[in-house]
Amino acid sequence: MKKYISDLRLVSTEELSSDYFLMKFTSNEPLPEMLPGQFVEVKVDNSPTTFLRRPISVNYVDKETNELWLLIHAIGDGTRVLSALPVNSIVNMVYPLGNSFTMPEKASERLLLVGGGVGTAPMLYLGAQLYAHGFHPTFLLGARTASGILQLEHFERFGAVFCTTEDGTMGEKGFVTQHSVLASQPAFSRIYSCGPKPMMMAVASYARKNNIPCEVSLENTMACGVGACLCCVEDTQKGNVCVCTEGPVFNINQLKWPI
């Protein structure tokens, strides 16, 4: 897929929850095609301690309004400056980068999309694309507390949504891998996941135990985003590979996780 460097204009920023921001960008040109799981390298200006671009997952692409949605967790200097930008700011992006989630083979497949924290971001776009292709995905979203469950109303447009919170303030109490929907029948035939690494490892472990194909999206620290610097490598069955080009989506069988 052709990659672009473009200046996008910030349309709106909405604080969904403390430190979580939904930022919508548009362009004068029609946005290029983006696949679920792909990411954008965002240039952050006016942050003296931010040198590199910030890799951010595609949260959603609204073709009607020509908008690209990014879900930002403002945890460092770069993401904080980004989330505080005024509307109409021009932000430079290199995109679309990376591979994408594999689309299911059969129309009858029962799909589970598991997201945790800001890792729910690519699950929305994946869910939207699956829905557009006639699938009815099931979403399982996890957070520490109710305010960490983001974009619920958007997920509900594309499938059934189940939640877990560690404190029990929304959905079932506990971790995603403890949710009762996992025991529902017929069993899920494919799992996609993105979130904190311990969560993804637990999901991967569940998938392997139950012999369910599973893909996870990694977020190793990156510099270039285009496979030039070899900084973001993950140790895989093929050796060290760049997460930015060979990933960010990996089948769990490619990884050397101790699961």
Added chain:
Amino acid sequence: MTASGTFGYGPEFSDFIDVTRLGAVIVKGTTLNYREGNPYPRMAETPSGMLNAVGLQNKGVNYFAEHIYPSIKGLNDNIIVNVSGSQIEDYVATAEKVAQLDGVTAIELNISCPNVKQGGMAFGVTACGAAEVTKAVRKVYPKTLIVKLSPNVTSISDIAKAVEAEGADSVSLINTILGMAIDAERRKPVLSTITGGLSGPAVKPVALRMVWQVAQAVQIPVIGLGGIMNWKDAVEFLLAGATAIQIGTANFIDPAVTVKIIDGINEYLDRNNFSSVQEIIGALEV
């Protein structure tokens, strides 16, 4: 030129720029045998720069010659292979293999990588070691031989003079400066290798000083690099005595930066009524 290890093999950037416009593409560090590189994490962002500890991950010179070279031949008129090793015999064998590739017009001898345990920088930190490896490669490599120098030394001019005396056609400098990043909360080093190489604008003043010193010390052309982010930085290196410049870490921030720098240098020359870039090389008024 593009600095080794910051531009992949070239095609990674062809969506963003016309790669034929560059003076040369220097491909990533190539060794005799396959190298897995260092474990993740290999990178730490630092103020105005970054540390890397990639550790020369590459598939070895034979793989390069058979699988990568055919696909990049012709990408640019000057494809330069950065050659590294941990012993002199490895450098020689790699250079011999690269010499057979018609489309490769030069070798950049990397005697300055700070991220491999054996060799690499070990050759580059003494005039004697630098001379020895240059001499050995010179014997087997008839085309242009550039030697990339380490800044992690007391006198870079002495090392430049030593490699010039052994027949190097040019020197390029600087490679990264050895540095370190610590995660205070975890009380651990950020990099798996504890130390790594610093690059980006943070190193520019050091690089500029060294280019200036080396340009005074040797007769062969000096290629300047280290933290060049825009045309103005590039012009400063030319004024300090660099005959050519390399763009490295800036490629990560703006994948189209190289052609912007070429345009910017040309505009600078026009604005100041210079008819050729030759007129500003070493033209610093002191």
